[in-house]
Amino acid sequence: MTTRVRVGEEDFDCAAEVAAISKGRRDLGAIVTFTGLCRDEGGRLAALELEHYPGMAEEEIARVVAQARERWPLEAVTVIHRSGKIAPGAQIVLVVTASSHRAAAFAGADFLMDYLKTSAPFWKKEHPINGPATAWVAAKDDDDRAMERWRK
Amino acid sequence: MTTRVRVGEEDFDCAAEVAAISKGRRDLGAIVTFTGLCRDEGGRLAALELEHYPGMAEEEIARVVAQARERWPLEAVTVIHRSGKIAPGAQIVLVVTASSHRAAAFAGADFLMDYLKTSAPFWKKEHPINGPATAWVAAKDDDDRAMERWRK
Amino acid sequence: MKAVYFAWVRERVGKADEEISPPANVRDVAGLIAWLSARGEEYAHAFENPRVIRVAIDRAHVKHEAAISGAREIAFFPPMTGG
Amino acid sequence: MKAVYFAWVRERVGKADEEISPPANVRDVAGLIAWLSARGEEYAHAFENPRVIRVAIDRAHVKHEAAISGAREIAFFPPMTGG
Numbered sequence: 001m002t003t004r005v006r007v008g009e010e011d012f013d014c015a016a017e018v019a020a021i022s023k024g025r026r027d028l029g030a031i032v033t034f035t036g037l038c039r040d041e042g043g044r045l046a047a048l049e050l051e052h053y054p055g056m057a058e059e060e061i062a063r064v065v066a067q068a069r070e071r072w073p074l075e076a077v078t079v080i081h082r083s084g085k086i087a088p089g090a091q092i093v094l095v096v097t098a099s100s101h102r103a104a105a106f107a108g109a110d111f112l113m114d115y116l117k118t119s120a121p122f123w124k125k126e127h128p129i130n131g132p133a134t135a136w137v138a139a140k141d142d143d144d145r146a147m148e149r150w151r152k
Numbered sequence: 153m154t155t156r157v158r159v160g161e162e163d164f165d166c167a168a169e170v171a172a173i174s175k176g177r178r179d180l181g182a183i184v185t186f187t188g189l190c191r192d193e194g195g196r197l198a199a200l201e202l203e204h205y206p207g208m209a210e211e212e213i214a215r216v217v218a219q220a221r222e223r224w225p226l227e228a229v230t231v232i233h234r235s236g237k238i239a240p241g242a243q244i245v246l247v248v249t250a251s252s253h254r255a256a257a258f259a260g261a262d263f264l265m266d267y268l269k270t271s272a273p274f275w276k277k278e279h280p281i282n283g284p285a286t287a288w289v290a291a292k293d294d295d296d297r298a299m300e301r302w303r304k
Numbered sequence: 305m306k307a308v309y310f311a312w313v314r315e316r317v318g319k320a321d322e323e324i325s326p327p328a329n330v331r332d333v334a335g336l337i338a339w340l341s342a343r344g345e346e347y348a349h350a351f352e353n354p355r356v357i358r359v360a361i362d363r364a365h366v367k368h369e370a371a372i373s374g375a376r377e378i379a380f381f382p383p384m385t386g387g
Numbered sequence: 388m389k390a391v392y393f394a395w396v397r398e399r400v401g402k403a404d405e406e407i408s409p410p411a412n413v414r415d416v417a418g419l420i421a422w423l424s425a426r427g428e429e430y431a432h433a434f435e436n437p438r439v440i441r442v443a444i445d446r447a448h449v450k451h452e453a454a455i456s457g458a459r460e461i462a463f464f465p466p467m468t469g470g
Contacts, residue, residue: 205308233386277311292385
């Protein structure tokens with residue numbers, strides 16, 4: 001039962017994180033990874049800037065991971081969320097779940113992403129290609145609805 | 153819209169498959185990977201042996217991928233399924249889905265795994281640590297029920 | 305037509321594939337299984353519980369009611385356990 | 388206590404954090420937001436729609452009804468958009 005949570009500007013290596021979880025183990029049946037990338041929004045975007053609440057970001061992610069562990073038999077969970085300026089095509093967030101069974105690994109990762117979206121203290125600001133004007137990304141009703149799926 | 157399907161004895165490299173899908177792209181928002189591993193079943197298992205129906209295995213996986221693409225906006229899908237003898241801790245199956253949106257990437261990968269389990273012509277035989285006796289793995293009702301989730 | 309067998313169906317029949325020539329009154333998969341079962345002990349054993357036998361004609365899953373006319377390759381196997 | 392602001396709340400208030408000393412009759416988050424709003428135009432702008440403001444006390448999410456007594460750090464921010 002390992003949990004790794006990391007928040008910061010550095011990029012991450014999904015394969016290295018998976019290896020850190022699975023190396024030498026013979027009891028894992030399923031590993032799911034989710035990688036969130038910065039889209040260029042049809043060529044409109046020069047970069048996303050991610051602001052976060054240092055300290056709370058890590059604590060809130062750890063709370064969400066603890067909830068996931070209560071619901072599913074997860075052998076290992078890794079969550080990495082980047083902050084700072086991120087270019088289109090670059091990585092923003094990584095979730096890795098490992099379990100004996102595929103259903104737990106899938107549900108755990110899906111749940112973690114929905115909860116991270118709506119409860120981890122991060123805010124995205126868009127830097128468009130044209131001009132210096134920037135705008136904060138608005139929270140999506142879709143994301144709240146996605147989270148509601150898990151309340152049962 | 154790329155689809156890659158591979159069946160065979162060779163191992164696979166999840167990171168290389170993800171790179172093949174995502175390299176140079178700036179429109180992807182989400183990549184989900186599922187890796188299925190050989191469990192040692194509490195130390196009981198020396199190896200799994202995977203028999204498959206050459207030709208039909210690839211065709212059936214391609215049909216399942218086509219169904220997934222009809223249901224969700226997937227930009228890329230990769231499915232690799234190994235055959236032959238596989239040791240505990242080693243990789244058996246890989247599914248990678250890429251999409252603009254995380255819900256499609258998650259649902260696509262989850263659906264693909266459920267359908268592969270119950271419709272791709274592969275059969276697992278157990279080689280236990282003790283003695284030469286071997287047994288074919290029985291199909292699980294759980295897997296059929298998991299597939300029923302998608303009929304709606 | 306060619307019959308192919310996988311997993312424990314293959315082991316029980318004792319071969320991976322063979323050419324078969326069922327008579328004209330064998331029209332569907334269920335009839336073909338019954339005809340095969342009567343060919344000997346090993347077939348009777350392989351097909352003793354026809355309900356669990358899955359069948360593919362020319363590499364596509366079919367039900368036991370499916371017609372076999374025109375089939376080039378008919379495969380018989382247990383429920384799949386890949387993934 | 389320390390007030391901290393993030394994203395457009397921070398931009399509108401014009402600072403990332405500050406020490407605040409609300410009077411004793413300000414007991415909950417909603418009251419604190421009302422008190423802050425009255426401190427000047429920039430605060431009035433930041434908190435013009437209190438319903439959308441999310442609040443954390445000592446790094447844990449709270450509702451607007453939450454008491455603020457004993458809080459060391461209160462954070463104000465828009466709905467989160469990470470992930």
